[in-house]
Amino acid sequence: MPEPLDQKTINDELRQWHYWWLVVFSLLLIITFVYYLPLRFLHQASQDTEHHADTHVLPVYQETYDIQQGLSVDLSITPDLARTGEEVTLNFFVNQKPGGIPVSINNLDIVHARTMHVLVVRSDMNEFAHIHPMVVSATPGVMSVTHIFSKPGRYKVWTDVTMEGVNYIFGQREFVVEGKGEIEQKQVSFEKSAGVEGYRVVMRTSGQVEAGSDVGVAFNVYDSAGQKIKVENYLEAPMHLAIIKDDWRQLIHAHPVESMMNDLEGMEHMMDENMGDHEHGFLQLIHQVYADEGHADTASSMTALEGDIAFSVMFPEAGLYKLYAQFRPQGIDLSADEAFTATFWLEVTPEISIPPAPVSPSVMPVVSETIPVPPQNTPTPQSGHYHPPGTTPHVDAPVQTTTFTSIGIDSWWVLLIMSLILIVLLSKYVKKYIGEET
Structure with missing residues (x-):
């Protein structure tokens, strides 16, 4: 008949099992925090970066004659009649509409070493200029640059500015440059x-x-x-x-x-x-x-x-x-x-x-109660x-399920919270275990 194990032997064996259990559990936590969660974080960060790029980086394009409210940059030319070979001054008035309230040039961001970028193109697309106005007078909100048109024709100017991190491109009214020569030679x-x-x-x-x-x-x-x-x-x-x-x-x-x-x-x-x-x-x-x-x-x-x-x-x-x-x-x-x-x-x-592939009625799922799907909002071309x-x-058949995401909680945070709870419980258990040892 085998001898009964004394309490000390039983405790020693239990400690060995506890020890290896703690080792395995610690490895799981290490894998979670050192490998999986950083990977998940990088993946989420890349998605967030793309989202911000799509929603915040794209410039706001407007024709100045359409602007009723908000920031605007209005062009005036001195002298009024531009001629080839003669210097003209392009004046750009930065203002808020309605009312034409001047905007301080200091409120504009410097982007690619300049406060304002101006692009000039002739109707045949052959003549092009990229110039940069400067503050040359005490008139609030006005920047100016001189330019000499070498060929006659119909021209358009665009103004590129950034304020408070938002990029704006303003299309100006077309104007005509007088002079000798062909006014258009599109090829x-x-x-x-x-x-x-x-x-x-x-x-x-x-x-x-x-x-x-x-x-x-x-x-x-x-x-x-x-x-x-x-x-x-x-x-x-x-x-x-x-x-x-x-x-x-x-x-x-x-x-x-x-x-x-x-x-x-x-x-x-x-x-x-x-x-x-x-x-x-x-x-x-x-x-x-x-x-x-x-x-x-x-x-x-x-x-x-x-x-x-x-x-x-x-x-x-x-x-x-x-x-x-x-x-x-x-x-x-x-x-x-x-x-x-x-x-x-x-x-x-x-x-x-x-277009999505047609679905045969014979394979359509039968749902006793459906969740109404709001119509898709189609962006308006700007x-x-x-x-x-x-x-x-394409909208799949609705399925009535409840997930953490559906109530506004990302699964990444759920995993993090669960891991923190497990760490707290483990630390308490270890503390108790060490107390029994002593």
């Missing part, structure tokens, strides 16, 4: 290579150039010997890109961007050098998550243009657009406001909407910038 060519001042600029696009979709547009600059050259910053950017629709209804003022995937590749390289293989695999997993969430097309399009001066452009509507790519070759002897301009034409095709939906909205 459209879809060549992807353009020569300017002894340099050759080559443009490439990624994927279908379609309205409502993000399109990668990239440029390389070559010298007369065909060697790729470096460019120096022009107004704090390697290149400035103005894109104007030929009917003057759309204007995009873009600057080079880097894709999320390139940023992650840089992080991965740094962590691979400094932290080892575990973090390297962690970044690879982030790559996979980012691609699985529907960003693979955008990421691959930008990666395909790696090494170029790349832009990500969303064309608001179909039609003909002219691109003005401004750059400064490294070491060039130009004033700070000067740059070379290469021009290109692009034809943007209409957005292709794929001149200058518009982010239409990618496809026709």
Whole structure:
């Protein structure tokens, strides 16, 4: 007959089980806090970044003659009649409507080294200028710049300003410049290579150039010997890109961007050098998550243009657009406001909407009680910038379930709170366990 175990032996065995249970539970908490939750946080942060980019970065485009309320920049020309070869002064009055109340120039943000950017184009799209007014008088809210028109014709001016972090683009009324010569010589060519001042600029696009979709547009600059050259910053950017629709209804003022995937590749390289293989695999997993969430097309399009001066452009509507790519070759002897301009034409095709597949009545689910689905709000195209939906909205059959998300609680926070509760309970148990030991 086996001898009964004394209480000390039983306690020793229980302590061993408790010890290994604590080890396993601690490992689970480490995996949760060190691996899963940081991954979830990065993924959520990337989604939030995209949301803010879509809702807060896009400029507000308005024609000044339509503005009844809010910020406006109004153009006046001195003298009233502009003639070729003669200096005129373009005056821009920054004000709040109604009432034309002057806005202090100090309230405007400095963006790309300037308070105000002005773009000037002739009706045939051949004449282009990118100039920058300055405060030259004591008149509140007024900035001015002198300019000489070299060719006659019908012109339009756009004013680009930013106030309190919001970018505004104002289209001014058209005006006529008098003088001798042809008033319009429109020629459209879809060549992807353009020569300017002894340099050759080559443009490439990624994927279908379609309205409502993000399109990668990239440029390389070559010298007369065909060697790729470096460019120096022009107004704090390697290149400035103005894109104007030929009917003057759309204007995009873009600057080079880097894709999320390139940023992650840089992080991965740094962590691979400094932290080892575990973090390297962690970044690879982030790559996979980012691609699985529907960003693979955008990421691959930008990666395909790696090494170029790349832009990500969303064309608001179909039609003909002219691109003005401004750059400064490294070491060039130009004033700070000067740059070379290469021009290109692009034809943007209409957005292709794929309707949802029809559902046979025989496979339609039977739901005893349904939740009414409000109608989808379709964004209204706004001149200058518009982010239409990618496809026709499709609503699945309603399912009556209650989740943490449906009551306003993100699952990430639920996991965090549960983990904190478990840590508190574990600490109390350990404290009690140590007390019994002593």
